[in-house]
Amino acid sequence: MFGIGFSELILIFVVALLVLGPKRLPEVAKTLGRFYREIRSTVDEVKEVVVEEPKPKHQHHQYIPPQINEEIELEEEKKEEMKEKLKGEKITFKKNQENEINESGNKES
Incomplete structure (x- = not known):
């Protein structure tokens, strides 16, 4: 002690x-x-x-040329556009499924 x-x-x-x-x-x-x-x-x-x-490990800040930054931004924009497009297709797909279910339900009646 x-x-x-x-x-x-x-x-x-x-x-x-x-x-x-x-x-x-x-x-x-x-x-x-x-x-x-x-x-x-x-x-x-x-x-x-x-x-x-x-x-935290030592983080080294690397220089990224402006051309690369522009390419990264373009890729991010494309990514967002694809997300929106897929979201719209998903909604359309769900509506088509609902319509098919409703139509098959009407045919059975």
Whole structure:
């Protein structure tokens, strides 16, 4: 514990007993114990956070030429257009399915 041997611990206890007296020593010991527990729990919480959250790796910012940026933007636009087109086709497909179900239901009647 803190690199303190048993003999040094006894010496600290005797000095504390002489300075504080037998009446205040238990109160001070309780207070120090509570303080130590609070510090220890805070240190444990910080350790958990540090262990759980990995350190970010060094990110190197690379230069991207403007031509490449333009190509990336065009590809993103094409991607969005395809999403919209597929969304419209999905709606049309669902409507066609509903119509087929309604027609087959009408034929069975």
